[in-house]
Amino acid sequence: MSNPGKAHWEAVKWIMRYLKGTSNICLVYGSNDIGCGLIGYADSDYGGDLVRRRSLTCYIFTLFDCAVSWKATLQPTVALSTTEAEYMSLTV
Numbered sequence: 001m002s003n004p005g006k007a008h009w010e011a012v013k014w015i016m017r018y019l020k021g022t023s024n025i026c027l028v029y030g031s032n033d034i035g036c037g038l039i040g041y042a043d044s045d046y047g048g049d050l051v052r053r054r055s056l057t058c059y060i061f062t063l064f065d066c067a068v069s070w071k072a073t074l075q076p077t078v079a080l081s082t083t084e085a086e087y088m089s090l091t092v
Contacts, residue, residue: 037064044075044089046082053078055085 042059049056054077060070079085 038062042089044079044085046079046085049074055079055088057085057089059089 038061040059040061042057044055044057046055047053052074054074056072057075058070058072061068075085075088077088079088
């Protein structure tokens with residue numbers, strides 16, 4: 001910030017009070033089930049972009065059933081088959 005004022009200082013103090021008051025609160029990922037907590041899913045379509053004929057790649061990673069990372073993007077090259085589109089989605 002190039003010109004902080006009193007309102008900015010008040011906001012900083014509010015944030016610091018909030019952090020101090022909530023330091024005992026945390027987000028915990030866990031499960032009583034035995035098994036892998038991190039699971040990844042990936043998929044693609046074949047030529048979903050009808051104009052440029054590029055395939056769409058999607059993935060999501062979950063940690064104990066909570067989504068932690070996801071993305072959907074067009075593949076950079078044109079796949080010549082469904083198998084090639086699926087393979088390219090796994091190599092992203």
